[in-house]
Every structure is written in structure tokens, then in C-alpha cells.
Amino acid sequence: MSPLPFHRRKTVRLTLRYILACLLVIIFVFPVYWLFSISFKTPDEIFAFPPVWYPKSIQFSNYMVLFKDGDAKTVLNSLILATASTFIAMILGTIAAYSLVRFKTGGENLAVWIISQRMMPPVAIVFPVFLLYVFFGWVDTFFGLILLYTAFNLPYVIWMMRGYIEDIPLELEESALVDGCSRWAVLWKVVMPMARSGLFATAVFTFVFAWNEFLFALVLTRTEVATYTVQVTHYFGGQSNFWAKIAAMSVLGTIPVFFAVATMQRYLVRGISMGAVKG
Amino acid sequence: MAAATALRANPDRNFRYWLLTPAIFLLLLVGLFPLFYSLAVSFMRIDMMDTDTSFAGLYNYGNLFKDKRLWEALGHTLLITVIALPIELLLGLAMAYLFLEKMPGRQIFVSLLVLPTIISPIVAGATWRLLFDNRFGPINQILGWFAGHPVTALWTINPRLVYPAIIFCEIWQWTPFMFLILLAALSNVDRSQTEAAAIDGAGFSRTFLRIVLPAIWPVMAIAILIRGLDLVRIFDIIWALTSGGPGTMTETISVYTYAQGFKQFETSYTAAIAFLVIVILTVVVTWAIRRMGLAK
Numbered sequence: 001m002s003p004l005p006f007h008r009r010k011t012v013r014l015t016l017r018y019i020l021a022c023l024l025v026i027i028f029v030f031p032v033y034w035l036f037s038i039s040f041k042t043p044d045e046i047f048a049f050p051p052v053w054y055p056k057s058i059q060f061s062n063y064m065v066l067f068k069d070g071d072a073k074t075v076l077n078s079l080i081l082a083t084a085s086t087f088i089a090m091i092l093g094t095i096a097a098y099s100l101v102r103f104k105t106g107g108e109n110l111a112v113w114i115i116s117q118r119m120m121p122p123v124a125i126v127f128p129v130f131l132l133y134v135f136f137g138w139v140d141t142f143f144g145l146i147l148l149y150t151a152f153n154l155p156y157v158i159w160m161m162r163g164y165i166e167d168i169p170l171e172l173e174e175s176a177l178v179d180g181c182s183r184w185a186v187l188w189k190v191v192m193p194m195a196r197s198g199l200f201a202t203a204v205f206t207f208v209f210a211w212n213e214f215l216f217a218l219v220l221t222r223t224e225v226a227t228y229t230v231q232v233t234h235y236f237g238g239q240s241n242f243w244a245k246i247a248a249m250s251v252l253g254t255i256p257v258f259f260a261v262a263t264m265q266r267y268l269v270r271g272i273s274m275g276a277v278k279g
Numbered sequence: 280m281a282a283a284t285a286l287r288a289n290p291d292r293n294f295r296y297w298l299l300t301p302a303i304f305l306l307l308l309v310g311l312f313p314l315f316y317s318l319a320v321s322f323m324r325i326d327m328m329d330t331d332t333s334f335a336g337l338y339n340y341g342n343l344f345k346d347k348r349l350w351e352a353l354g355h356t357l358l359i360t361v362i363a364l365p366i367e368l369l370l371g372l373a374m375a376y377l378f379l380e381k382m383p384g385r386q387i388f389v390s391l392l393v394l395p396t397i398i399s400p401i402v403a404g405a406t407w408r409l410l411f412d413n414r415f416g417p418i419n420q421i422l423g424w425f426a427g428h429p430v431t432a433l434w435t436i437n438p439r440l441v442y443p444a445i446i447f448c449e450i451w452q453w454t455p456f457m458f459l460i461l462l463a464a465l466s467n468v469d470r471s472q473t474e475a476a477a478i479d480g481a482g483f484s485r486t487f488l489r490i491v492l493p494a495i496w497p498v499m500a501i502a503i504l505i506r507g508l509d510l511v512r513i514f515d516i517i518w519a520l521t522s523g524g525p526g527t528m529t530e531t532i533s534v535y536t537y538a539q540g541f542k543q544f545e546t547s548y549t550a551a552i553a554f555l556v557i558v559i560l561t562v563v564v565t566w567a568i569r570r571m572g573l574a575k
Contacts, residue, residue: 020377025391031451032394034417035406051417092302099298106299112568117310119564121512123533124553127540128313128320151309154302183294212399214515215533219541229401233519236408243409250402261397265390269463272396272456276501277463 035254038247039063046243062248071245074231075252080142081227082210085149090203092150093157094165098191100158101165102173111162115274118155122215130219140222148220149210156209156274157202163275164198165191201267204260211257228253314557321551327544339551348527349552352535358442359531360510363449367506368499370450371457375465389462396455404519407448411435411520435521441529448516453506460502464495504567511560532556 038046039062040055066072099105129148130139138144168191176186192199217227232249235242261268269277321339324331343349374392378385395403410416411434422430434444468491476486492499514533517523523530523538530538536556540549 014382017377017380017382021382021388024374024377025388028392028395028451028455031403031406031410032398034410035402038409047415049414051415051420053417092305095298096302099295103295105295112565114306116561116564116568117306119508119560119568120310121533121556121560123512123514123536124317124556124560125309125313127536127546127549127553128316129309130540131320131546132312132316147305148309151305154306158302208397212401214399214401214518215537219537229399229515232401232405236405236519236522241408243415246405246409250399250405254398254402257397257399258394261393262390268393269459273460273463273498273501274505276498277460277467 032254035247035250038243039251041244043244062244063252066245066248066252071231071249072252074226074228074249077221077225078211078227078229078253079256081145081149081225082207084142084146085153085210086203086207088146089150089153089157089206090199093154093202094161094192094195094199095187096154097158097161097165098187101162111159114155115159116155118159122152126215126219129216133220139220140224142225145217145220145225148216149213152213152216153206153209157206160202160205160271160275161195161198163270163278164195164202167198168194197267201264201271204264204267205271208257208260211253211260314554317550317554317557320547321554323547325546326548335547339548340555342548343551343555348530349532349535351527352530352532355529356511356513356531356533359446359449359513360507363446363453364503364507364510366446366450367454367457368503370454372461374454374458375461378462379465389459392455393459394455395452396459398452400452400515401519403448403452404516407444407451407516408435408520411444436525438525438528441521441525445517445520445529448520449510449513452516453509456506457502460498461495464498465491468494507567508560508564 037053037055040058040060041052042055042059042061045052045055063072100111133139133144136144138147172194173186173190176190181189212229213227214229214233217230218233221227221230228249232246232253235245235249264271322334322336324333324335324338378389398406410418413419413431413433416434418434419430419432422432432440434440472490473486476490481489512533513531514537517529517531517534521529523534527535536549536552539545539552
């Protein structure tokens with residue numbers, strides 16, 4: 001067999017790549033599709049054998065049930081906790097990162113200690129934290145969870161913002177200082193605006209981490225501030241699961257994350273690689 | 280740098296400490312306090328029945344060595360890690376190569392492939408629990424098409440299938456993570472070098488090992504580190520899929536510690552386990568961070 005001419009070989013190659021790409025997308029997206037489709041199915045369609053591959057009509061009764069029973073409030077709880085803790089962690093983390101970068105406070109050791117806090121297994125600290133929270137009466141309070149999520153996300157914020165602040169040219173701060181700005185004014189009026197995109201990208205990740213968190217929420221919430229991740233697991237049963245509720249609640253909790261990540265595609269890789277890839 | 284020196288020599292010398300104080304305070308409260316608290320409690324004998332706060336020496340630590348369930352849990356954690364991590368890495372790398380060259384619509388493919396990584400692990404576990412259902416789940420149905428007869432595998436119950444189920448879910452969720460990072464790393468490799476190697480007649484594997492791998496290694500190492508540490512503390516996916524069952528067959532160290540603390544209320548013993556985990560991981564993490572050049 002004579003080798004194919006060059007442009008034909010290229011076309012074959014590209015076609016093969018497309019076929020493989022489509023196969024991969026089907027494999028990786030199908031579970032997400034299945035979750036969404038169950039949330040729109042009627043009980044008959046969910047418990048059909050053989051399985052029904054798509055709902056006959058889009059109906060929202062599975063979601064209505066969640067709102068009627070008040071279960072959907074857990075999504076609101078997640079929103080409050082994630083938003084508040086992200087906001088506080090961003091402020092405290094950014095000024096701490098500024099100190100690390102500009103004044104080399106604590107040197108490399110402090111920075112490594114901070115990021116190593118992030119690597120700690122939550123399960124190792126969740127138990128003593130639980131005892132501490134019982135002692136102070138912080139279990140199942142917004143304050144307690146926001147405090148914890150803030151602290152939990154601080155190492156990430158400090159680490160990421162350290163990288164973004166390093167990218168800001170020093171001369172700008174210098175001239176602001178010469179012009180008579182105070183330290184705080186330099187920080188708020190020069191550094192923060194310059195690090196805007198980094199701040200935003202880091203905030204989105206911080207939000208997603210808090211949003212997805214499960215173990216602390218499982219241990220430290222009861223009814224008042226239960227998050228949606230905890231609520232999802234309440235629908236698991238020994239013999240049978242509340243399929244429609246699992247699916248609908250999961251979708252409610254997934255959509256905000258999809259939107260959050262879609263807003264910052266450009267920073268995705270830098271964010272998940274903890275700054276290892278700058279792009 | 281003259282400018283940096285000028286900035287540092289500013290009169291308000293405490294400014295830099297004020298900036299750090301709130302963050303450090305919170306980290307100490309939630310990071311260091313539990314450490315010391317665990318240590319203190321682990322030398323007592325507090326459990327559901329008894330609140331004996333007198334010094335019990337190494338009683339709890341001695342029990343660690345006799346605790347078969349603990350070492351099995353460590354084994355399960357290690358098993359999942361050593362299987363899932365290389366698969367995620369290699370599959371992610373292969374996918375990154377597939378999308379390395381430009382192709383129309385590439386951005387759409389990449390965006391879709393990222394979906395699993397950004398959803399909550401607990402939702403990922405729940406989703407696969409639905410997919411794996413022996414009767415109403417699509418997986419047995421699809422397997423049935425290939426097998427030519429109905430398949431009724433009990434994925435989350437059958438001892439022989441439960442690990443494949445967990446690892447499958449884990450790989451599904453986190454391969455895109457590896458893929459994204461490696462795609463970015465590969466895109467940054469100097470094209471002229473790989474092309475020169477190809478002209479010199481070097482094959483793919485030779486080019487990869489000599490040129491590409493050294494170039495992407497710093498980034499790859501961090502991806503391995505992040506995923507490896509996540510795998511060692513795996514909790515959510517297991518919790519949603521099997522809750523450690525059947526029996527204690529899929530109990531990881533995180534699930535076991537949780538069970539000791541919040542189901543058996545073995546306060547002091549849990550503290551000892553937690554402390555053991557902290558010590559092991561602190562050593563590994565500190566070593567890994569320095570070794571892999573995360574610290575500049």
C-alpha cells in the first residue's frame with residue numbers, strides 16, 4: 001500500500017482526533033447529563049427498567065418538592081457561607097500576601113508553613129475543632145462555619161495572591177508613596193486595582209472550595225446552617241434512595257459552580273494548579 | 280533592588296505585621312490549636328463512658344499498633360492512591376496530547392471535559408451511586424449490550440466490584456484536572472526543540488523523555504503533589520458511594536477517623552489517630568513541598 005499523500009494523511013489524523021475527542025466528551029459528560037436528566041424525570045421514568053435515556057418532558061416537580069419542604073434553603077445556606085467566607089478570606093489573605101511579598105515578612109519559611117496548612121487533612125483537625133466549637137457554642141451557627149471556611153481558605157488565598165502581587169511592578173507603589181500616599185492608601189488604591197483580575201480569579205476558586213466542602217459541614221452543622229452537600233447525603237437510604245431529590249438537589253448545587261467557573265476560564269489552570277502554571 | 284529597600288525602610292515598621300496578624304491568628308486558631316489540643320487529649324482517657332482527664336501516658340498510642348482496622352484503613356487509602364493517581368496522570372497526559380495541536384472547536388471540548396472536576400465531590404459520588412445502581416442505573420444496561428445478556432452487578436455492595444467503582448468515580452472526576460494542567464504545561468514546551476529532535480530522527484518516546492518531560496516536570500510534580508494529597512485524605516466520594524462499606528471494606532483513613540470520633544465517641548483515641556495522621560502528613564508534605572520546588 002502506497003502511503004497516503006500528505007494532505008490526506010492530515011485529514012485522516014484530524015478526523016481521528018475528532019472521533020476520540022467526541023468519545024471522551026461523551027464519557028466525561030454523560031454522568032453529568034444523567035444527573036440533570038433524572039432531576040427532570042417523573043418517578044415512572046426514574047424507576048423504569050430498562051432505564052429511560054431522556055425525560056419525555058421537562059417538568060420541575062422534583063425541584064418544587066425541594067422548595068416546598070424547605071430543603072432548598074440549604075442552597076441558600078451554602079451561598080451565605082461561601083460568599084461571606086470568600087469575602088473575608090480575600091481581604092485578610094490579600095493583605096497578608098502583600099506583607100509576605102513586599103516586606104518579606106517571615107521569609108520563605110512562613111510562606112511554606114502557610115501553604116502546608118492547606119495540605120493538612122481536614123479529618124485530622126475536624127475533631128478537635130468540633131470539641132472547641134461545642135465549648136464555645138459555635139456548632140450550627142453561621143459565625144462558626146464562616147470562621148472555619150475563612151481559615152480553611154486563607155492559605156490558598158495567601159499563596160495565590162502572593163503570586164499575583166509579585167507580578168505588580170514596584171515602581172507604581174514607589175511613586176504613590178513619594179506622592180504622599182499612606183501605606184494603606186497604596187495598598188487599596190494601587191495594589192488592589194492592579195491585582196484585580198487575580199483577586200477575582202482567586203475569589204471564584206475560594207468560593208468553589210467553600211461551596212463544595214462537605215466534611216466540616218457534616219460535623220459542624222445540624223439544621224440551621226446545613227449546606228446543600230450535607231442535604232444531598234440525607235437522601236441516601238439503606239435500601240432505597242430518594243433519587244429525584246438527590247438529583248434535583250445536586251443540580252441546584254452544581255449550577256452556581258458552573259456559572260462561577262465559566263466567568264473565569266482564563267484563570268482556570270493557574271487557579272487549580274495553585275499558581276504553578278501562569279497563564 | 281533599591282526601590283524594595285526604600286519600601287522596607289519606611290518608618291511605620293509595624294505595618295507589615297499588622298497586615299499579617301488577622302490571617303495568622305485565624306490559622307493558629309484553626310490549624311495549630313487543634314494540633315495541641317489533640318496532643319493533650321490523646322494522653323488522656325476520654326470516651327463515651329468516661330471523662331478521665333488524668334495523664335494516661337502512651338496508652339492510646341499503644342492501642343494504635345494493635346488496631347487492625349486502622350492499618351487496614353491506611354492500606355485502603357494507599358491502594359486507592361497508588362491505582363488512581365498513575366491512571367489519572369497517564370490518561371490526563373494522553374488527553375492533553377490529543378488536544379495539544381490546534382483544532383476547530385477545541386475550546387468547547389476542553390470546557391466540557393472540565394465539568395467533572397468543578398462539581399462537588401459529594402455530588403460526584405452521588406451521581407455515580409445513581410449510575411451504578413444495579414437495576415435502574417445505565418451502567419449495567421450498557422454493559423448488558425456488550426455482554427449480550429442482562430448484567431446485574433452490585434457495584435457498591437459486591438466486595439470485588441466496590442474498589443473498581445470508587446476508583447472509576449475518582450478517575451472520572453479528577454483526570455480532567457490533570458488534563459487541564461498538563462495541557463497548559465505541554466503548550467509551553469518550546470516547539471523548536473521537539474521539531475529539531477524529530478528532524479534528527481528521534482522517536483516520540485525519546486523526544487518525550489529527553490525534552491518534553493524535563494520541561495513539564497515542575498508543573499507535573501505539583502499536579503501529582505496536589506492530587507496525591509487529595510487522594511490520601513479522600514472522604515467525600517467514599518462517603519457518598521459506599522460510606523466505607525460493605526462492612527469496613529472501603530474505609531479510608533479519613534472515614535475511619537470520622538467513625539471513631541463521631542460514631543464511637545472515642546475522644547482520646549481519635550485524637551491519637553488524628554495526631555498520627557498529622558505527623559505522617561507533615562513529614563510527607565514538608566518533604567514534598569521542598570523536594571518538588573513549590574517553595575521558590
